[in-house]
Amino acid sequence: xxxxxxxxxxxxxxxxxxxxxxxxxxxxxxxxxxxxxxxxxxxxxxxxxxxxxxxxxxxxxxxxxxxxxxxxxxxxxxxxxxxxxxxxxxxxxxxxxxxxxxxxxxxxxxxxxxxxxxxxxxxxxxxxxxxxxxxxxxxxxxxxxxxxxxxxxxxxxxxxxxxxxxxxxxxxxxxxxxxxxxxxxxxxxxxxxxxxxxxxxxxxxxxxxxxxxxxxxxxxxxxxxxxxxxxxxxxxxxx
Ligand code: FES
Numbered sequence: 001x002x003x004x005x006x007x008x009x010x011x012x013x014x015x016x017x018x019x020x021x022x023x024x025x026x027x028x029x030x031x032x033x034x035x036x037x038x039x040x041x042x043x044x045x046x047x048x049x050x051x052x053x054x055x056x057x058x059x060x061x062x063x064x065x066x067x068x069x070x071x072x073x074x075x076x077x078x079x080x081x082x083x084x085x086x087x088x089x090x091x092x093x094x095x096x097x098x099x100x101x102x103x104x105x106x107x108x109x110x111x112x113x114x115x116x117x118x119x120x121x122x123x124x125x126x127x128x129x130x131x132x133x134x135x136x137x138x139x140x141x142x143x144x145x146x147x148x149x150x151x152x153x154x155x156x157x158x159x160x161x162x163x164x165x166x167x168x169x170x171x172x173x174x175x176x177x178x179x180x181x182x183x184x185x186x187x188x189x190x191x192x193x194x195x196x197x198x199x200x201x202x203x204x205x206x207x208x209x210x211x212x213x214x215x216x217x218x219x220x221x222x223x224x225x226x227x228x229x230x231x232x233x234x235x236x237x238x239x
Contacts, residue, residue, distance in 0.1 A: 002059040003052050006035035007045070009066040009073055009149075011182065015041070025065065032057060035065075038073060040147045040180060041157040045077075046084045053093055062097040067111070069100040073149055080153055139177035141218055144194040148183030151190040159191055159210050166214035176218055189229045199232035 006025050010018065022035035032055075036048045043051070052060055062081060064074060078097055085095050101107050136142075145163065147156045160180060167176050184192050186201070193202045195217060202217070202224070204210050209227055216224045230236060 001032060001055075001057045002061070003032040003034065003055075003057040004029055004061045004063055005048055005052065006033065006063045006065050007038055007077065008035060009038045009064070009070050011039050038149045039152055039182065041160075044153045044155055044157070045080060046153060047155070049081070049084050049090070049093075049095075053090065058092060059094045060096070062095065064098070064100055066100070066102065068102045074100060076149070080150075137177055138174065140175040140221075141177070141198070142196045143176055143178045143218070144181050144184065144196070145178060146182070146184045146190060146192040147180045148187070150183065150187035151192055154191050154205070156191040159204055159207070162207055162210045163193075163204075163214060166211055167218065170214060170219050172214075172219050186229065192229075194232075200228050201230035201232070202227045203229050 006022070008018070008022065013021075018037060025035055026033040032052075034048060034052060036043050036045065038045070049060065062077065064077065066073075081095050081097065084090055085093065143163075145156065145160045147160060160178075164178060167173055167178065184194060186192055189201075189203045191204050193204050193213065194200070195202070198217075200217075200223075202213060204213055204227065213224060213227060216222050
């Protein structure tokens, strides 16, 4: 069986809006289709490929979707998908990838000609400001959790959900300001989490690591050297 897997790169969009786009794309596709987002949340690329394989799909075409689609992601994707394909359990699957459809003038033309509704905008002093945006919430640890594409591939969204649940279970919500971020650079050491003001970087590869991190680093404020990868300001940053 063949399938198309749409890879959507879009950080700032609600889950509901994204779902509508994914459903629309899949419904417009002839044949079997699925869609994932490459950042922030949802199923990762390797998880999605494994799910299609479990459904009996053996020929998968990856279709990047973005207007335009990120050039750096376009360069990285064949390697990320190829790593999955290199595993012995996936040897009976064939993978393809297409180019970015937004390079096609017909796509841009269709976008420009699509029917849209125009609504008036009223003058609004301080219209860009929002309630609660004047200062950061009180916190002891600022925890930056990377949900960029390479950490997303390694289940960062699930680990972020677990980290929030652990923080809640340990009743340290008021101590922790958790921020999901884009790529923080050391992708090969991902999933990446950074804690300030401790200025310590961690790799949290699985659920037990997340639980230890929450207990030791965030609740007890103690070091966790076996999961710590870098310290801000140390020479590796300059090398
Ligand atoms: S994607 Fe997470 S560090 Fe690059």
